[in-house]
Amino acid sequence: MAGKSGRPRQPVPTAKAASGSEEKLGDLPNYVGYMLRRAQLTVFQDFIQSLADFDLRPAQFSVLSVIEASPGLRQTEVANLLGIQRTNFVTLFDSLEGRGLAERKPSKEDRRSHSLYLTDAGRAYLRDVKASVDAHETRIAQQVGQDDYITLKRILGKLLVIC
Amino acid sequence: MAGKSGRPRQPVPTAKAASGSEEKLGDLPNYVGYMLRRAQLTVFQDFIQSLADFDLRPAQFSVLSVIEASPGLRQTEVANLLGIQRTNFVTLFDSLEGRGLAERKPSKEDRRSHSLYLTDAGRAYLRDVKASVDAHETRIAQQVGQDDYITLKRILGKLLVIC
DNA sequence: TATTGTTATACTCTATAACTATA
DNA sequence: TATAGTTATAGAGTATAACAATA
Numbered sequence: 001m002a003g004k005s006g007r008p009r010q011p012v013p014t015a016k017a018a019s020g021s022e023e024k025l026g027d028l029p030n031y032v033g034y035m036l037r038r039a040q041l042t043v044f045q046d047f048i049q050s051l052a053d054f055d056l057r058p059a060q061f062s063v064l065s066v067i068e069a070s071p072g073l074r075q076t077e078v079a080n081l082l083g084i085q086r087t088n089f090v091t092l093f094d095s096l097e098g099r100g101l102a103e104r105k106p107s108k109e110d111r112r113s114h115s116l117y118l119t120d121a122g123r124a125y126l127r128d129v130k131a132s133v134d135a136h137e138t139r140i141a142q143q144v145g146q147d148d149y150i151t152l153k154r155i156l157g158k159l160l161v162i163c
Numbered sequence: 164m165a166g167k168s169g170r171p172r173q174p175v176p177t178a179k180a181a182s183g184s185e186e187k188l189g190d191l192p193n194y195v196g197y198m199l200r201r202a203q204l205t206v207f208q209d210f211i212q213s214l215a216d217f218d219l220r221p222a223q224f225s226v227l228s229v230i231e232a233s234p235g236l237r238q239t240e241v242a243n244l245l246g247i248q249r250t251n252f253v254t255l256f257d258s259l260e261g262r263g264l265a266e267r268k269p270s271k272e273d274r275r276s277h278s279l280y281l282t283d284a285g286r287a288y289l290r291d292v293k294a295s296v297d298a299h300e301t302r303i304a305q306q307v308g309q310d311d312y313i314t315l316k317r318i319l320g321k322l323l324v325i326c
Numbered sequence: 327t328a329t330t331g332t333t334a335t336a337c338t339c340t341a342t343a344a345c346t347a348t349a
Numbered sequence: 350t351a352t353a354g355t356t357a358t359a360g361a362g363t364a365t366a367a368c369a370a371t372a
Contacts, residue, residue, distance in 0.1 A: 021244055026232025028225055031296070032303050032312070033210050035319040036203040037221070038246065042322055043196045058200070059339090062191055069189025076353060081184055083204065088340065090355060104354095112348045112353045133194070140195050144321045149195070152318045156198040158307045159205055222362090239330065251363060253332060267331095275330040275371045 043140060050136040054129050059084070060096060061133065064126050067102060067116045074113040075104070101125055206303060213299040217292050222247070223259060224296065227289050230265060230279045237276040238267070264288055 028034050047058055056064075062082050067073060073081075079089035093116070096102040101122035104114035118126065141149040191197050210221055219227075225245050230236065236244075242252035256279070259265040264285035267277035281289065304312040 024229065024233040024236065024240075024244055026228050028228050028232075029320070030316070031300060032316060032319075033203070033206045033221060033299075034225060035316055035323075036199065036206055039319045039322040040196070040199040040203045041246065043199055047196050057338090058196060062197060065189050065191050066187065069191075070187040073187065074353075077187075081187055083201065085341070086354075087342080087356085107353095110349075110353080112346095114354075136196075137194060140322070143324070144318055148318045148321065151314060153193070153195060153198055155307055155311045155315045155318075156195075156202045157192070158311065159202040159303070160198075161306070220361090237330080248364070249331075250333085250365085270330095273330080273372070277331075 046139065047133070047136055050132050051129065054125070054132065056129060059092060061129065063092065063096060064101065064118065064122065064129070068118050068123065068126055071117050072115045074107065074110075075116060076113070078116055096122070209302065210296070210299055213295050214292060217288070217295065219292060222255060224292065226255065226259060227264065227281065227285060227292070231281050231286065231289055234280050235278045237270065237273075238279060239276070241279055259285075 022029060044058055051061070059082070063078065066078055066081060075089060075093065076086045079086045084092065093102065093104070097104065100119055102116060102118050105117060107113045107115045144152060185192060207221055214224070222245070226241065229241050229244060238252060238256065239249040242249045247255065256265065256267070260267065263282055265279060265281050268280060270276045270278045307315060
């Protein structure tokens with residue numbers, strides 16, 4: 001598993017990119033963390049390009065998706081679901097509310113908290129966005145192949161349980 | 164692939180975390196980008212905790228690993244290999260050089276460029292670091308199982324080819 | 327002219343402390 | 350006393366422009 005001893009290893013040419021630069025990286029590509037980071041950056045880059053017309057960042061998309069699926073959740077609840085600190089969530093949601101895509105409504109039960117909803121405009125906007133996101137997703141599925149696409153998501157799900 | 168219509172779905176309990184929060188996320192967990200991001204954050208968190216005694220960030224570790232495997236590379240070459248802009252690489256490497264772990268040496272062939280090397284202290288330091296990193300890596304392999312650990316790295320390698 | 331390393335700078339993301347209004 | 354939302358702020362990470370030295 002990524003090598004044990006301190007002696008110099010001959011980097012085994014794994015089934016990886018043939019960009020011609022792997023030999024210089026040493027055993028870095030054998031670490032899951034490194035590969036996860038590089039893969040995530042690549043996928044996010046494609047995601048952002050796919051949504052260039054919409055000017056929507058991945059985090060913003062995730063917020064819209066959650067409050068579409070679960071309207072009425074409190075602000076901190078949405079933040080926690082997405083692993084965003086509630087303090088940083090404020091300006092993030094401000095940007096969506098400022099664009100008229102989502103809105104805060106006072107909660108009836110607890111007057112401290114805000115319930116979050118999509119606006120009608122936000123719902124229509126998200127419908128268009130999702131068409132592009134699904135195209136992006138299809139591109140990735142084709143990149144790795146349908147079987148590995150399913151397998152990848154299954155294994156990634158196992159990794160979240162750590163935290 | 165990730166749901167098509169706008170109607171509320173009953174999120175199928177996939178083979179994922181049973182944190183009791185999945186139903187509220189909608190179809191977000193069906194997007195590879197979202198899962199990659201969450202998994203990467205989880206793994207990096209464990210990585211950083213594993214290296215708390217060493218005070219070494221993932222990016223710093225990757226730099227040390229590369230110049231251990233390929234001593235003498237020029238600064239911009241290392242930056243490019245890791246997907247770091249050469250302008251941001253300067254301070255990153257300054258921190259390692261300031262700690263006496265690595266050093267710049269003038270290149271004989273091109274007097275504009277610096278060749279990068281580990282110091283003796285850096286080599287010893289990296290040996291200790293790698294023991295902790297390998298323990299971290301083993302923890303992840305056990306988390307997902309040995310077969311899926313291999314499979315995961317294979318599929319992630321396919322994703323890098325996009326860029 | 328082009329490239330290497332560098333500085334300055336700005337913008338995003340993330341993390342912590344403290345405040346307010348409610349509970 | 351504790352919690353939800355908020356503000357202020359500081360630190361990373363990342364991006365672009367411009368410069369000196371060298372090719």
